[in-house]
Amino acid sequence: MRIGCPREIKNHEYRVGLTPESVHELADRGHEVWVETGAGLGIGASDAAYRDAGARVVDGPEPIFAECEMVVKVKEPQPEERARLRRGQVLYTYLHLAPDPEQTDDLIRSGVTAIAYETVTGPNRTLPLLKPMSQVAGRMSVQAGATALEKAQGGRGVLLGGVPGVLPGKVCVIGGGVVGFNAAQMAVGLGADVTILDRDPEVLERLGIHFESRAKTRFSSKANLEDEVVQADLVIGAVLIPGAAAPKLITRDMLGRMKQGAVLVDVAIDQGGCFETSRPTTHAEPTYVVDGVVHYCVANMPGAVARTSTYALNNVTLPHALRIAELGWKRALAENPHLAAGLNVHDGHVTYEAVAQELGHAYRPVDEVLG
Structure with missing residues (x-):
């Protein structure tokens, strides 16, 4: 799979979706990873470090959103990023949709498959990615x-x-x-x-x-x-x-x-x-x-301590990213109900019940999407 990691553009957001070490794990398993130039500077990771890890460093976010099958971020996509999302693409990041009707509407219109870190579950009702x-x-x-x-x-x-x-x-x-x-x-x-x-x-x-x-x-x-x-x-x-x-x-x-x-x-x-x-x-x-x-x-409080936060986040997000990359999003979710709980929007539909109720959208259950 071709995986893209753009530079975060939210105000004073210094974290990055993938560390060089995470890129190495993905590349070592045969996946192609594109990283936007300067994406890791907030955590002290240079473009050279990403190249050494096996990434292709690209200028600007446009190639990533246009060419990559999965986009890995930290914060919710900003308006200019949402305009670049497309049907069939996987977005893997924090979303926090319930208080954000504009973002939700944009994701619905894009047709993207959006998996939110904050609703992926673990044993005993835990939220391990949050x-x-x-x-x-x-x-x-x-x-x-x-x-x-x-x-x-x-x-x-x-x-x-x-x-x-x-x-x-x-x-x-x-x-x-x-x-x-x-x-x-x-x-x-x-x-x-x-x-x-x-x-x-x-x-x-x-x-x-x-x-x-x-x-x-x-x-x-x-x-x-x-x-x-x-x-x-x-x-x-x-x-x-x-x-x-x-x-x-x-x-x-x-x-x-x-x-x-x-x-x-x-x-x-x-x-x-x-x-x-x-x-x-x-x-x-x-x-x-x-x-x-x-x-x-x-x-985005953790963005102030970007290095600590990014490495702590990658520790828990990378295993799911590897599964999605190796199995495809649909099979990865079908085989792991905890990851399936992270699906918030897919192909123009809201697939997380609390978000649908909060914002007045029709709800499409994840089981129906996967079935």
Whole structure:
């Protein structure tokens, strides 16, 4: 199969879909890999490194979208990229379609077969292709929140860990999944006063056993959520409904009761955000203020630590890329129901139920496509 890896063009996105090591794996199995010139510079991978790994380095994205059977990316295709997609081509990347009707419409019109990393499943309802970026984003959320709390950044001027004689900052983590767990680990490590909210008693029990007295857990009822949010210096939104838009858990009304200069970090912004006042931002301008509360809503947080993120991502995406390349997308999905769960759009149809429901499109089941 001919596989293409274009340079990412989203604002301040430095990751790349394939590392030179991944290219070597694909080329070693007889596949042809085209990489756009400069695609790996954000992770310190030169064009020469890709050539040495067996890739053909091409100028611009046009040859890749025109000639390659599968396009491997990191972030959702931007409008100019979507215009180049074509029927019969496989797109393998993060998509996050539920809050993005324009992208969904463009993918439907293109006829492309779009496989989304974030909905590929694993055993026990896990999301293995989302997990490494959730780990990165969870850890970065505390790092970003701690910076935003500095007075010069518009925050309260609070040091999360405090100092002897001064209380530490209060951190509220909403959601006890992968993002929330990693955020709590970082916040606890800094010495903050941490509370994690979740609605699943098993998750709360697991977190309680892991953190013991270093972090508190609390059931995420509306009353408990409001109580924690108004006391917090830093609130991290870490909720996820796979493939669907995130619920709006913090309303505009709650902001008026929060501390002035408190910080909200919305890690769910890729799925529309879990705060009513959230809107996507970029690493160029990561924050804005609403009612005295600082909002950090960068939609590609892991892009800031591109090398770590790219290698962590390739560790989990490459095995599926190899299967698709060797078997063809249809057989690869038919033989692996976990990979089949990643199919979001195919030949003009939405094939992921949560996206179809959220955006009002007709739903075509994956089994029907494969059958």
